[in-house]
Amino acid sequence: MKDFFKVMDIEAVTALRAGFPTAGEETVPVLETLDRILAEAIVSDIDLPDFRRATMDGYAVRAGATFGASDGAPACLTVRGTIRMGEVPGFAVGPGEASRISTGGMLPEGADAVVMIERTESLDDTLIEVYKSVAPGENVVEAGEDFRIGETVLDRGRRIRPQEMGVLSALGRETVRVFRRPVVGIVSTGDEIVPIHQVPSQGRIRDINTYSLAGWVRRAGGIPKIYGIVPDRPEALLATCRQASAESDMVLVSGGSSVGTRDFTIETIASLPRSEVLVHGVSISPGKPTILARVDGKPFWGLPGHVTSAMVVFTVIVRPFIHHLSGLSEASETIWTIPARITRNLPSAQGRVDYVRVRLSRDQGEWRASPVLGKSGLIHTMVKADGLVRIDRDVEGLEKDAPVEVTPL
Ligand SMILES: Nc1nc2c(c(=O)[nH]1)N[C@H]1C(S)=C(S)[C@@H](COP(=O)(O)OP(=O)(O)OC[C@H]3O[C@@H](n4cnc5c(N)ncnc54)[C@H](O)[C@@H]3O)O[C@H]1N2
Numbered sequence: 001m002k003d004f005f006k007v008m009d010i011e012a013v014t015a016l017r018a019g020f021p022t023a024g025e026e027t028v029p030v031l032e033t034l035d036r037i038l039a040e041a042i043v044s045d046i047d048l049p050d051f052r053r054a055t056m057d058g059y060a061v062r063a064g065a066t067f068g069a070s071d072g073a074p075a076c077l078t079v080r081g082t083i084r085m086g087e088v089p090g091f092a093v094g095p096g097e098a099s100r101i102s103t104g105g106m107l108p109e110g111a112d113a114v115v116m117i118e119r120t121e122s123l124d125d126t127l128i129e130v131y132k133s134v135a136p137g138e139n140v141v142e143a144g145e146d147f148r149i150g151e152t153v154l155d156r157g158r159r160i161r162p163q164e165m166g167v168l169s170a171l172g173r174e175t176v177r178v179f180r181r182p183v184v185g186i187v188s189t190g191d192e193i194v195p196i197h198q199v200p201s202q203g204r205i206r207d208i209n210t211y212s213l214a215g216w217v218r219r220a221g222g223i224p225k226i227y228g229i230v231p232d233r234p235e236a237l238l239a240t241c242r243q244a245s246a247e248s249d250m251v252l253v254s255g256g257s258s259v260g261t262r263d264f265t266i267e268t269i270a271s272l273p274r275s276e277v278l279v280h281g282v283s284i285s286p287g288k289p290t291i292l293a294r295v296d297g298k299p300f301w302g303l304p305g306h307v308t309s310a311m312v313v314f315t316v317i318v319r320p321f322i323h324h325l326s327g328l329s330e331a332s333e334t335i336w337t338i339p340a341r342i343t344r345n346l347p348s349a350q351g352r353v354d355y356v357r358v359r360l361s362r363d364q365g366e367w368r369a370s371p372v373l374g375k376s377g378l379i380h381t382m383v384k385a386d387g388l389v390r391i392d393r394d395v396e397g398l399e400k401d402a403p404v405e406v407t408p409l
């Protein structure tokens with residue numbers, strides 16, 4: 001009798017990713033770094049900013065000269081020139097003096113604060129009255145206040161967001177070392193699967209998994225490489241798997257991963273050169289018939305053919321492998337969850353971790369998670385859902401209003 005022979009917990013499968021190398025590194029222009037993973041630590045070689053700057057338009061002063069100033073008793077200061085933007089002031093500000101400065105201008109020697117122009121009155125070209133005192137450092141950015149010279153600004157292994165692109169440019173980094181995006185080969189199997197441009201004859205269906213998995217791969221930071229549909233013939237599957245393995249950093253084969261008479265995926269994967277099957281069966285629902293092998297040093301997956309099972313397995317189990325191959329550090333891997341309350345009693349599959357698709361709605365300041373129930377071979381449960389709720393293996397189910405964490409889809 002055929003059976004699953006290496007059933008494992010989700011956590012144990014996830015831990016296997018440490019045994020695979022990253023997809024390598026490359027250097028790219030800073031404009032192309034969005035969502036890429038840093039392959040170098042960024043250490044500031046300057047104080048940022050490297051001079052004292054005004055954060056308001058007004059007058060650079062010694063704060064002490066304004067102490068006690070108010071509407072009724074203004075401080076009277078002598079104007080000592082105008083600071084030109086982008087230039088080093090050629091003069092110092094002494095006690096009782098002020099110089100005109102614009103936002104972003106460099107403070108002259110002697111000045112330690114800026115009085116906003118609205119808090120002053122110009123008496124003539126050389127005299128102003130100040131109606132409000134300023135504290136030392138007020139309306140000023142100090143040298144090194146953003147980042148100090150020698151400070152680690154960004155760690156290796158973090159994902160670059162627009163703000164990181166900004167700080168890289170502030171440091172003058174035109175190019176940056178990042179991890180290569182892993183190429184993920186996608187193979188669909190099944191005699192009943194037809195390309196999407198065809199009208200399926202009776203008994204056949206269009207290929208869904210190629211496209212949904214390609215979307216998930218892209219979202220996880222990989223580059224999908226499509227190998228199309230392979231019929232249920234072991235030689236055909238073997239040839240495509242060999243090619244995909246040679247050309248990709250990771251491979252996803254969907255369908256044929258269970259234990260039926262036409263499920264050849266496990267034998268095919270096992271017969272690939274330098275192949276070792278690590279997992280056949282995971283304690284997850286949906287998605288138990290999941291295969292993981294190491295083929296030529298790369299992760300090679302057999303995912304369940306059922307469309308929702310394939311996607312649930314991807315988000316829970318495969319995605320962390322793409323993160324790992326992409327160099328994403330565990331510290332940067334957090335996927336935010338949304339706290340919610342479940343809207344109904346929900347039984348759960350015992351002995352497996354259950355992933356329930358839920359729809360979110362807002363009710364009196366709280367998120368409510370409504371289960372979208374349906375078989376794992378139907379796609380509507382994913383299409384109508386906003387997220388997944390995990391129900392642990394030994395939990396019998398959830399009671400209405402139980403607190404849950406929703407992982408967005
Ligand atoms: N006797 C048993 N039968 C099944 C078991 C089991 O434990 N014992 N597990 C069931 C579960 S759970 C799942 S999930 C599926 C997984 O099956 P396979 O990975 O072998 O996939 P297939 O049999 O090839 O296909 C399942 C289902 O999905 C459709 N499919 C496949 N590929 C695509 C695609 N690219 N696009 C759209 N739909 C696809 C396929 O037509 C089947 O309907 O096995 C259960 N059986």
Ligand code: MOO
Pocket residue numbers: 284285286287288289304306309310376377
């Ligand atoms: O594990 Mo299957 O994926 O329950 O449908």
